[in-house]
Amino acid sequence: MERYDRRKAQREERRVQLATISVDGRAVCVAILNDGMMLNIARAAQDLRGPEGDALRAGSMQHLIEGGARSLEALRGLVAEAEAGKHADAMAPANAPLLAPIPVPRKNVFCVGRNYAAHIAEGDRAQKQNVGVTEYPVFFTKPPTSIVPPDGDVLIFPSVSEAVDYEVELAVVIGKSGRNIAKADAYDHVFGYTILNDITARDIQRRHGGQYFKGKGLDGSCPLGPSIVTADAISDPHALSIGLSVNGEQRQNGNTSDMIFDIPTLIASVSEGLTLEPGDLIATGTPSGVGYAMEPPRFLKHGDTVVCEVSEIGTLRNPVRAV
The missing domain is CATH 3.90.850.10 (Fumarylacetoacetase-like, C-terminal domain)
Structure with missing residues (x-):
């Protein structure tokens, strides 16, 4: 049971829940925080350098996924910072409507x-x-x-x-x-x-x-x-x-x-x-x-x-x- 609980805790630490919302008619990729707030990923990644920063700043779920493991790891860092109280200026409107996570898939x-x-x-x-x-x-x-x-x-x-x-x-x-x-x-x-x-x-x-x-x-x-x-x-x-x-x-x-x-x-x-x-x-x-x-x-x-x-x-x- 202790090992199971530890694994569960590790999953929760690494858990990233991603959504796409509509802001002023634009599709914006966000990470949903533990308190339900939504982190505007592109805005939070403004100071990130390298290809992973480029993928996150592109602002779409598709670009984030294409960014691969390095982009996802960089995103985890941003989410951890946001959970700790940083990136207050990068929070998305709480009442923004949800779009499909990938609003228009590239293929069927x-x-x-x-x-x-x-x-x-x-x-x-x-x-x-x-x-x-x-x-x-x-x-x-x-x-x-x-x-x-x-x-x-x-x-x-x-x-x-x-x-x-x-x-x-x-x-x-x-x-x-x-x-x-x-x-x-x-x-x-x-x-x-x-x-x-x-x-x-x-x-x-x-x-x-x-x-x-x-x-x-x-x-x-x-x-x-x-x-x-x-x-x-x-x-x-x-x-x-x-x-x-x-x-x-x-x-x-x-x-x-x-x-x-x-x-x-x-x-x-x-x-x-x-x-x-x-x-x-x-x-x-x-x-x-x-x-x-x-x-x-x-x-x-x-x-x-x-x-x-x-x-x-x-x-x-x-x-x-x-x-």
Whole structure:
């Protein structure tokens, strides 16, 4: 117990929680301090020299991630100073709205389907089929135009789909480029973790030959956030509770330990012949409890509120709006 507590304390010391906020219409990367205050990283890094200072002063989450280990270590120093009372002039407005941590990813979000056995079973029952567990991970993507910030609207288009569903997922944020990454090296390429809601138009998904992209790529179909927690602050990414509620009713309640393909396997698989880059996102699949598998099915509707939770990361809340 003493060793566990010491390790926990060490994680807390190194924990960096990063978010992106909107200030005067600009996206500003901040570090969230223990008291909830937000440190404007670019402003706090004004006197830092070297490439790490350049990366932090650029002011975006993307530049920070691209700055690598040296930039992250420099940021930890700034956060420690801020916790000690310095950088008072670099605090961001407390009421600044949150944006998605990476507001506009440079590439499509990589997503994994059918990665929890209970979710596969409920889907097979609902569709009266028996696909079962696949030999390799199932990948699809969501375009940058699908990204929704915390408290932003999940969009439903009644003239397009009448079967909009939810899926809470742990998302991996890539920190270092690589192609053909070995499983043993996979965690070296992870910057941190966040929460993603894989909103899905089930009827569109089925309409296009079972291909996922169209039904999962609509505008407003990828809530992301509220923040990124650095990888070394997470005790074990495969031992996190993960759940989702709609209007306060628990719908999904699982644990990342139930993934079929673990994170190193997913990184190794998706990077085969394909370069992963800093800032890339990989959503790792969802547990059981989705709306289309209920009897009768229960899809999202205008006015609903969807809340995703992953332990050690936080809560992602989004209202649903018909357009």
